[in-house]
Amino acid sequence: MAAIKHVGIVGAGQMGRGIAEVCARAGLSVVLCDMTEERARAGLAGVADSLLRAEKRGALTHEERAHALAGIAVTGDLSRLAGADLVIEAAVEDEEAKTALFRQLDEVVTDPAAVLASNTSSIPIARLAAVTGRPEAVVGLHFFNPVPAMPLVEVISSLHTSKATELRVRAFAGDVLRKKTIMAQDRAGFVVNSLLVPYLLAAVRMVSSGTATAEDIDTGMTAGCAHPMGPLRLADLIGLDTVAAIGEALYEEYREPLYAPPPLLRRMVESGLLGRKSGRGFFSYETAAVGART
Known part of the structure; x- marks a missing residue:
């Protein structure tokens, strides 16, 4: 070899x-x-x-x-x-x-x-x-x-x-x-994103429905579940366009509603609010990363 x-x-x-x-x-x-x-x-x-x-x-x-x-x-x-x-x-x-x-x-x-x-x-x-x-x-x-x-x-x-x-x-x-x-296995999302992305999309749906603010959702997961980062800051770090693209690929593969990107996420992507790399997503960032991709 x-x-x-x-x-x-x-x-x-x-x-x-x-x-x-x-x-x-x-x-x-x-x-x-x-x-x-x-x-x-x-x-x-x-x-x-x-x-x-x-x-x-x-x-x-x-x-x-x-x-x-x-x-x-x-x-x-x-x-x-x-x-x-x-x-x-x-x-x-x-x-x-x-x-x-x-x-x-x-x-x-x-x-x-x-x-x-x-x-x-x-x-x-x-x-x-x-x-x-x-x-x-x-x-x-x-x-x-x-x-x-x-x-x-x-x-x-x-x-x-x-x-x-x-x-x-x-x-x-x-x-x-x-x-x-x-x-x-060669299936959309593989191991990690098949587990992670539905979790991130659920957090987006909670913001959209008014269940809680982005800040409170993330605090709930970091302080209540010992996660190092909340789901919405993590989505911002990954890039909201990438999260949406992964969700689309998962939904195409499995046709499970939990994989479908919520309307709020779609509107944010369409509006150029992509997370850290654009300077604003669910949170605001002082400087945007250049050319960020996942």
Whole structure:
């Protein structure tokens, strides 16, 4: 089983740059790609800020920070990913956009042994694999936000994913990135979001119905259930557009009402109130994150 040394990441938003950071800190060679080089450079600036904060709190040395940053190249050209051992797609949570991207990656990534992975939060991997000529080498590799801090990665094999691909990415996530991995069936939402998103949507419905304020709902869950963060601040952190997209994917898969995004959530997304990344969601934030994605 060949070691993964060169990683391409498509999408330089919040999730993409977090994945780039953990890969670079593990000593891997990383190419961070977005629609334009300018957007990729903005993602790299976010990585640099995160690494500097890590150095200040003693999580890594100055030399380790410099080495990690030097290990990341940026580009707006997908062809720069041609020689990657592994490409991780971390683009917007939209099935049409992701399938179009996988078609391109299938043509661009020339190594037949290379793995194509998606960081999708909810879209079945089989749908992405179906547009490639190498479905056995397509897998889900779902990180959690913020990637440098969250220890979990979900690994999702489709019906076509080979056992060799599954073992290779589990070894990569577990042994190289030092993440805890769990296996999930190839169903919308996988393990975590199938449990989490109905909870978040229930909190939105409580606000909409006037059952309680956003502040009181979150206080109830942090002070009453010992959750580290309330459901509405968590939804703001994930991005309300992403929460809505995951809910739509879950509802399409299962047709259960608890998965359907409530009207309030839809109106907020339509109004550009996306949470932390836009500066306002269920709560207000002084500064918005740039290009945040999940």
